[in-house]
Amino acid sequence: MTFAMGLVRDDEQVAGLIVLTVYARGDVAVCGRVLQGFTLRRFxxxxxxxxxxxxxxxxxxxxxxxxxxxxxxxxxxxxxxxDVLERISKFLNRVVDVYKVEHTFRI
Known part of the structure; x- marks a missing residue:
């Protein structure tokens, strides 16, 4: 019996997962702008x-x-x-009060 699980299923058509660490001004409004930008761009x-x-x-x-x-x-x-990774990086660098974006991990 095997208990191995993948991160994504075969039918999800995902090229990979990326973990980003974003450093920004310590304010909930900045956090909201980042999250809203991701949802509007359908990432x-x-x-x-x-x-x-x-x-x-x-x-x-x-x-x-x-x-x-x-x-x-x-x-x-x-x-x-x-190619989506480049679009994400450009978007995050344009958000007001974001200081730094790091690509921490890629699968």
């Missing part, structure tokens, strides 16, 4: 996690000089094709 968001814990963002490269609280969002997105 398949599998998980959306917002971390309001007030972590020490000065340890993140590129955020050493940012003053105030930084919100960390983790977003898992299904990619129907590989």
């Amino acid at each position: 398949a968001v599998e998980r959306f996690i917002a971390d309001f814990s007030g972590f020490d963002h000065r340890l993140v490269r590129g955020l050493e000089d940012v003053r105030g609280e930084v919100l960390r969002m983790t977003i898992v997105v299904s990619l129907p094709s590989h």
